Amino acid sequence: MSHLNLAKLFALSTLSTLLIACGGGSDGSPSNNGGSTNPPTTQTDLFTVKAKEWSFQGNTTEAQCYDIDLQQAANCSGTDWDIKAVMNRGTPTFSSNGGASGNGKAAVLYSPFDATWANLSKLIDANKQGNDAIPASAWSQDAYSNGFTATTGYSFLEYNLFGDHRMSPNFKIYFVTTDTKNLNTVGTEDKPVYAVQIYNYYNQSGTSGYISIRYIDTRYPDVVKTIENVDATNGWAYLDLKSGVATNSATQPWQLAFNRYNVQTNTGIGSTIGLQPTGFYDADSKPIINKFKSATVFVDTLAELKELPTTVKQVNSWTNNGVKSLLNPAYKGAYGREPLNFGWYTYYSTDALAAPVGLKAHMIKANPEAASLIRGNTGNSYARLHLKDVKYADPSNASSATTWTFELDIQPAK
Template structure:
């Protein structure tokens, strides 16, 4: 089993670091002076939502919008979708050319908590997640992975463990013959490890094994060095590839994407075929003994080769990668009740709006200023805590009237 810390995974333990630098936790009696903050500047961005299909970007250092969302200077992008819904993005990964990122989303931190942080540079750089792909390998655990769990052994365990979940990967999600008949290659794949290198203990070396379901007796295995960026792999030729070459799956440390949807020009998509027994309890919590078993790889091999895996009911059921950012969390709630988007609440009915103290008008949005996030700027050396302070309608009794969103930033400039 691995015995190396993964320095790319401080999201789970960052609370301890933050507590040391003034963040997290409750109030404590302390006779020492209040620490000087590095967040020495303020910025306010009042932006009228643009037309559907458009984006507008803001540089919190220059306190100005950036035309065309070009370059590395902008820090926050607001995009309005084809149906009028708004989303937020950082200048990073799939959203921009910059070195930005977000330390969690609006459900992860309160504005009050963020105001207690005194210096963002005390945080490990990797807590600021770049925008990327969300797909079949994305999960709801602390590291947002469907293939790995972090620290299953308790507070002193800082390792990543694979759960040996079986992922089906089709090379032709656009074709119905990818389901059931499998005349196009459909692979079953398990991620089997995360540590490698000369000593076998260095993080960022994901291992995986796979079979072509037309001949599941032939098991292929590979390990890739994904420590410093995306590494692309061709499952058909069983070899490394490139972003512009033929590839099916790619790794960047513990992040995984497929060549389809928002991640590539291919027709690759995935589906969860099986979660092997014994890894999670009835409440979905990891069972450490199973993850840490010395025979776990052999025990789960039959799952990879099984003929009765769950399969998509139609070609449209395959999961394609979509764009994702920590700033756009999963919606909470259900219609006809209010829907919580993190930064704001959507009131679908006049009754829900009125109950929230708004005019009795359906389809109103209400800002949630008590929530926030910590951003890394596009240049990579500036930071800001941010919240959506208000949403104001040109006509409060007309949900279709122009909306002005006002964001508030406390900025830590470059040193």
């Protein structure tokens, strides 16, 4: 789901409003709770390390990393890094050492589109916004991106539809192929295509993170198989749709893997959305509660699963497994008509677009007002950061070497 966790999105939207005033009162001073005459509590600024800089080169394809705890560049091949930049055709892809990108506890709060350096600079504790604690669900680890998550609209779960903070499946159907070169939704004996529904997120005792799916090999739509109560509560659970077996080992054959609401597909396996069964959403894409609540919903959606290979004979494309991070938001703008804003920086595709900012076509300018907050890989240190500058070795040549410089304020581990 996140890569779509609606609880996380709600927490982030709430924090965005709190970010405006980080001290309690409108002037940034602590609020006077209940009219108390007690003197305000003095709050200590925990960002004790200010204005550290991390510079990396734009003319290399080698990964370049930074360690918040050591407050310096780090070896990306080790485990003690927090932020990674990998250059591709002159621009970086960023990741953090957690989730799909690493084995650490690193996570991100806010994409560079969602926070400003001016507002984040008011923070005195990365665990709080004003007097309010930041919920753990608001921090986002890098996650896999594929047909189960990289689609518009809804993912396969809805959150808190009944005020009980539970996840409700919407019975969306996904195609999973073992041959991404073939766009047909019906596969072969050697390279089958499956149609998959996630229909439950809880085991019999009501514990979350237990995945139940039903699926078909699209050659045999009347042969419906199920894999029930897959324990995805502590690491990845790997499913082999051919044998119907789930294991905790990636060394066995598998096509899908679950880690709570996160999904990944195996190397060479493609996926895409097939169908949202009818009746779950209205014309404004809002959930229809009675449909989710229906006691017969499991039976009602079976026919659409079985009929799907005859109604959808081909897909436009298959989505392979990738990784997404809040550090890499989708750009805004239209190529050739307006600058492309990537959050951290803006790219100018023509001389006409670049001239107003003193650049030439295909040059990049930092957006120093954009910012983010990151938790380190150990889970107990933090940094706010913004891209301070992108400097060209030859300011008149877009192809010349670049140096990218981030500024960080760090809250060291206690």
